[in-house]
Amino acid sequence: MRAPYGTWKSPISAESITRSANSIYEIIVDPSTSIVYHVEGRPSEAGRSVLVESRTGRDVAGQGWNVRTGVHEYGGAPATVQSGIAYFSHIKDNRVYEVDARQSGATPEAVTPENPAHRFAQICIHPAKTNILVSVFEDHTIDQPSSVVNSLCLINTNTKSVSTLVSGSDFYAFPLFSPDGDRLVWQQWSNPHMPWESSQILIADVSLTDSTSDPALKLSNITTVAGDANSNISVGWMSWASNETLLFLSDESGFVNPWKYDVSSKKSSAIFPEPVREDFANVMWSLGMFPYAVVDPQGRHGIFTAWRDGRNILYLVDLESGTRKQLDSPYVTVESMRTVSKEKNQVVFVGGKVDASPAVVQCTVTLGKSSPQVTFETLNLPGEPPFAKELVSVPKGMTLKVPPDGEPLHIVFYAPHNPQYEGSSVDAEKPPCVLNVHGGPTGMAFQDLQSRIQYFTSRGWSWLDVNYGGSFGYGRAYRDRLNGQWGPLDTEDCITAASILASDQYNLIDPSRTVIRGSSSGGLTVLTSLSLSSNLNAFTAATSLYGVVDLVALMKETHKFEAHYMQVPGTPEEKEKILKARSPVNFADRIKKPLLVRFPAFLQGDIDRVVPKEQAQAMYDNIINAGGTAEFKLYSGEGHGFRQEAHQRDALERELDFYERCLGLKEQGKL
Structure with a gap:
């Protein structure tokens, strides 16, 4: 069977994923x-x-x-x-x-x-x-x-x-x-x-x-x-x-x-x-x-x-x-x-x-x-994945060479995969791609089975995890690339990774149908790509999950553990000037593409202690006031991440629906 990428029918449902x-x-x-x-x-x-x-x-x-x-x-x-x-x-x-x-x-x-x-x-x-x-x-x-x-x-x-x-x-x-x-x-x-x-x-x-x-x-x-x-x-x-x-x-x-x-x-x-x-x-x-x-x-x-x-x-x-x-x-x-x-x-x-x-x-x-x-x-009886192993898209770790000097950029790529489909029914079509930005920012995209990824790849999407400069697991020099450059460097690495995979050298993804998503610090990368990057049109749609939008406010409001994290050099006045210039909340008027912002509250109340919910609210308001398009969903009783089954399911379904609407995939799938 063949069908356009991104429209494949999949047995992997959000309900089955979150139930297990x-x-x-x-x-x-x-x-x-x-x-x-x-x-x-x-x-x-x-x-x-x-x-x-x-x-x-x-x-x-x-x-x-x-x-x-x-x-x-x-x-x-x-x-x-x-x-x-x-x-x-x-x-x-x-x-x-x-x-x-x-x-x-x-x-x-x-x-x-x-x-x-x-x-x-x-x-x-x-x-x-x-x-x-x-x-x-x-x-x-x-x-x-x-x-x-x-x-x-x-x-x-x-x-x-x-x-x-x-x-x-x-x-x-x-x-x-x-x-x-x-x-x-x-x-x-x-x-x-x-x-x-x-x-x-x-x-x-x-x-x-x-x-x-x-x-x-x-x-x-x-x-x-x-x-x-x-x-x-x-x-x-x-x-x-x-x-x-x-x-x-x-x-x-x-x-x-x-x-x-x-x-x-x-x-x-x-x-x-x-x-x-x-x-x-x-x-x-x-x-x-x-x-x-x-x-x-x-x-x-x-x-x-x-x-x-x-x-x-x-x-x-x-x-x-x-x-x-x-x-x-x-x-x-x-x-x-x-x-x-x-x-x-x-x-x-x-x-x-x-x-x-x-x-x-x-x-x-x-x-x-x-x-x-x-x-x-x-030793235990782990919950079996809610899908057969034949549906799994196997991750491929890759090291890209970034021109002009060939600096390494580490990524993990998942190709579209579903045994019921041989490929696309559209000649020479390349698949839409979800580019995922991990949090931290000194985190890492792991390669063990993640049902969320298979939810997309089994529907004919490709998935790209970017272990941008700053990610751990590749030595201190690679991680320290992000020092003083949080926002600009990780964003440009993500744009570069997508560009290289879309180039004739790889020809793996459709650059006109690549969306970007990220949680926590990854949300800053998402919003920076839309408002402050070298290519504001690199991504067709975006999802920020409890993401950072205001670096000045974050350094004043976040919890003690990260209160001085990813600071920039200079006097207090110079630091604030740099952080303000890197905060997407101040450049919402540049965001013209649809943006889905999700930002939960803290489990003990309506507070996220890592990235306060007020950041998402300010970003959403600024986008709307500037004439942009945005969607907002607040999950009560949640902290920095979604722990409750109903909220996990709703978030996953909303995200896929948002992308399908932005890319016109629902209409394409009816053809």
Whole structure:
């Protein structure tokens, strides 16, 4: 069968996608029992997150409990489990709760005082005194970005008290006791830096006091492991190989590589004899992801993820010799890796394939052979995609050469694909294209199965993800291209990518029917392309999902974590002038093409704490007042992203309908 591109009939519906849209955020392993748990997002249950025992599928806490944290607004690491007891953050009241993870229907009990202004994440349990917890702590008593206080806190579950343990920096992450409990390490950084720009790792000796008193733990001999507040080196992602050896990652070489710290000599060193030109971690937008795990009792071997050509690969690394061997793996994304059993050489992670939903995957590796053997077992029952594998358009990672100097530009391309169609019934027709701009802006377009993309490609659309300059996974130099150029550079990269794919060299897309969409910072790219770019006619239609439109207002209103993100050089007056000149809200009169703006509110009310909804409202009003065309939809009860099933479905259907109307595809499909 043949039909015009973009008009193909597809069995993939928005309803079927969102009905099966449960997501796995991260993995937790009980070190005492080796039982694996995961945090699962459920759009069908008003978007709540649930702690689940992975192998059995049993919910640890029942209806009404939302295992999520608002630390840094993006959250992550809301729960931990040890000796069968789970501790988790309940986002409805922000308290930490304790529950017996071994019993179905057990009632959680609060272990922190009632105070909705307090937030907790990355809870760490002392190995011997399990009533002693250390946690990342965020205090919103004065709820203005400059007044929010971050620290490491001590939680005593016996006295149900919270006290400050470490303070003075703007942000903290990854508190972690050594296996014997005698030391504590953590990561810290301060504005104007993000953790992937400049951060430090510190270590301290731990002494316990009477556990019935407060504080029940004290720190001494605080020492810097790696990093410097005045340097541009990022360090983090710590893990103990043994009581004497701390592992971490550093981008000192220009790529994020594994390092280790010897407690006795107090010296840090790179694990690889020569730097590897691959990044071994994501940038830390979320606190819950982790990129490697120790895999043997001696602490000599670890399984590490790394990024190559936009996909994750797995390495078995000898932590003493620095040798590495790539493992055969079908997973293109590997996240939240944790040790399951050092005796059995097992780790677990969230694994994503190009044609299957992400799953909780247990990996077992055989050591002591020249070619290590690896096996994978799926622990949970992942929701199957609401369509057959034959419908999947497989992503193709590509590196374009940008003239005149041939600078690399990384993209991911999806061709139209539907087994019911052989192609277009229109001679020499090229398909319409959705160009997607990822958020961050230092994010990345992943290549695991995403039903939203297949929703379009199965209808005869092509899809183009652009990992523009600034995206992670390609080394620090590529990511740093965006410094001081947020808005202009990412926008021009997207226009260039579309132009190259439409050229005779590739001939893959129709330049007159290419639309652009983006969420969060990607929304800024979308709106900049229509109002401030080198080619205001590059795209036929556009969708901004909770996107940035006013950089001046954003720097004043956004949350603390990003309050100084992507700043430009100069005096305050010079900065404001540059940001104003790069804000699409001031140039709405240039936007003449239809624009669909979607901007949700925050889950706790009608507020998005990352990009306030007022930005979208101002942009919409300015476009209408300038005589342009725009559509606006506000989703109540939503924050920075859509978590509820009905809203996810409505947003997807609206977007497709909008494009079909703009390109006249509905009329074409009736011919």
